[in-house]
Amino acid sequence: MFDKDSYLASVERAAFYIQSKFSGFDAETAIVLGSGLGPFADMAERISSLSYSDIPGFPVTTVIGHSGELIYSQIEGKRILLLSGRFHYYEGNDMSVCTYYVRVLSKLGIKNLILTNAAGGILDGMEPADLMVISDHISLFCESPLRGPNLDCFGDRFIDQSYVYDRERIDLLKKTASELGIKLHEGIYCYTKGPQYETPAEIRLIKALGGGAVGMSTVPEAIVASHCKMKITAISCITNLAAGISKTALNHEEVLQNAAKASSNSCKLVYEFVKKID
Numbered sequence: 001m002f003d004k005d006s007y008l009a010s011v012e013r014a015a016f017y018i019q020s021k022f023s024g025f026d027a028e029t030a031i032v033l034g035s036g037l038g039p040f041a042d043m044a045e046r047i048s049s050l051s052y053s054d055i056p057g058f059p060v061t062t063v064i065g066h067s068g069e070l071i072y073s074q075i076e077g078k079r080i081l082l083l084s085g086r087f088h089y090y091e092g093n094d095m096s097v098c099t100y101y102v103r104v105l106s107k108l109g110i111k112n113l114i115l116t117n118a119a120g121g122i123l124d125g126m127e128p129a130d131l132m133v134i135s136d137h138i139s140l141f142c143e144s145p146l147r148g149p150n151l152d153c154f155g156d157r158f159i160d161q162s163y164v165y166d167r168e169r170i171d172l173l174k175k176t177a178s179e180l181g182i183k184l185h186e187g188i189y190c191y192t193k194g195p196q197y198e199t200p201a202e203i204r205l206i207k208a209l210g211g212g213a214v215g216m217s218t219v220p221e222a223i224v225a226s227h228c229k230m231k232i233t234a235i236s237c238i239t240n241l242a243a244g245i246s247k248t249a250l251n252h253e254e255v256l257q258n259a260a261k262a263s264s265n266s267c268k269l270v271y272e273f274v275k276k277i278d
């Protein structure tokens with residue numbers, strides 16, 4: 001269990017450090033670059049960047065392909081903050097560590113959070129390298145990141161979860177995808193702790209519960225971001241069909257290959273979407 005005062009002090013120290021390094025910082029939108037979104041960092045115009053390891057208190061990622069960089073960028077004059085690398089529960093992190101960066105973003109004044117991830121596809125008609133906008137999530141199988149002392153300066157103890165993902169933004173993303181000719185599913189993301197992929201029986205259960213895709217990130221962060229009253233948009237890159245739906249056994253290489261295949265569409269979609277949000 002984390003200590004409230006030292007956790008908050010650490011969050012404030014990290015935010016202060018970032019502000020001191022990114023002079024004139026005024027971004028209100030942050031994007032977490034999940035699998036496939038890596039090239040986005042080069043599409044946006046870089047103002048400045050920091051390695052996670054240089055930020056006091058910031059955790060360090062252990063996942064290959066996640067560089068652990070905070071990038072202050074702009075798209076056509078709109079300032080944004082990019083996070084290349086996130087912290088997963090399966091790496092052994094406590095939930096308070098997985099979601100620490102969301103608290104720091106909130107202290108920095110971030111109001112819009114765009115989360116992207118890799119996921120196994122469950123919805124009928126999904127194909128590897130498709131994209132799905134997350135309309136809702138199932139977090140029943142994981143520990144709440146809000147467990148423990150409530151951080152009152154961010155939000156209340158018992159928070160509503162009826163509209164975690166902003167409906168207007170979902171519609172805007174769908175409109176943007178259709179303008180770009182990009183196929184975009186809409187569905188419910190089910191969070192599993194990992195690191196092992198699910199069994200076919202688990203996927204049948206998740207499908208019966210209404211899950212449209214399954215993955216090992218995003219939900220703890222979205223819960224904390226909703227506690228911080230951010231407007232959240234989340235996109236899954238369907239890197240594989242989920243276990244039992246796929247004709248073959250799952251493997252991490254397939255996930256990486258399909259993330260790369262979807263990369264150009266996901267980067268284009270996020271780029272055009274970010275230009276439109278205020």
Ligand code: HPA
Nearest residue numbers: 118119120214215216242
């Ligand atoms: N399950 C869980 N996480 C994932 C998957 C999956 O099938 N694909 C990519 N991340």
